[in-house]
Amino acid sequence: MEAFIAQGARWHNATPVVCEVAGKIVSCACIFHREVWVGSKKKRFGGIGAVATRPAARKKGFATLVMKQCEETLREQGCGVAILFCSIVEFYRRLGWTPVKEEWIEFVAPHFLKEREYRIEAVPLNKIPDAIRALSTASAQSAIVRSKGLWQEYSRWQREDADLFWAAYEGDKPVAYVRGRRGKNNAEEIRLMDAAADGAHHSALIVLLGKQCEIVKGKGSERFHGFVSAEHPLAKALSMAGIKPTWEAAASASGVMMYKGLQENIGKEFLSAGDFGKALPWQTRTWWAADRF
């Protein structure tokens, strides 16, 4: 347990929950205390991750017990909802969890590379400037609130292509950024990992997507896709650029996001299960850090 905390739990405001039999841990999980932007307010919720039972102790109800304890602990702390990402939906559905319907966007970006109104620069993944972090926070598109520890994790666990992280500047101030990675099966496709824009500068996103196209293929007409809500400023930017995307509600084949309402009478500072039914501009895939280090 000490090793677990020393390895990272302490940076990430996490609480381990374990089930012991005769002094030996047989099953465990970890609670993460997270916040998400809802408009200009931060709301708290709990993430549950690292759920595992020793192979010899499986099917005896230990993980179910650990999950119940995690939920009870979050309830006592005032949380209205808990979130997790998983690939074993049925296991959690049985325990009262619901998959989140995310919005999936696809579009072909035809020849974005018009005159650039913004200065654009590559962002070094291993040294993300504070101003870019602040943009993610200030633009507050219902992305998860990234603590220092979470930013550290984004830099260390590289899930995106470093050369597709670009920011647009007005003077010295970053006003938008995009992050992405090439498709697994088609290196010319771009998966949008994250996009943020200062309210007045959503058109800068188009310029940045154009730059990603240029890097990936050089022709400036690539297919983009990603989990992005129709409420995201990107939607407005695409519409203004005359690009018609396809939107659909989708659940990912792996890494399904699930939620469970824990209680209804909660403080204003807590996210509620009901918030999932509202058309908030959530870019849910930025929540992946909800349940891990």
Ligand SMILES: CC(C)(COP(=O)(O)OP(=O)(O)OC[C@H]1O[C@@H](n2cnc3c(N)ncnc32)[C@H](O)[C@@H]1OP(=O)(O)O)[C@@H](O)C(=O)NCCC(=O)NCCS
């Ligand atoms: C998933 C896991 C945590 C379950 O632990 P456990 O202590 O055996 O769970 P419980 O005894 O409380 O519940 C067992 C029930 O869950 C079901 N279950 C287990 N794995 C499942 C899966 N992959 N998909 C659907 N149901 C599953 C079992 O069939 C059993 O149902 P039954 O009682 O009707 O037979 C354990 O199998 C494990 O550690 N797996 C590897 C790590 C992992 O996948 N963790 C989840 C990460 S999101």
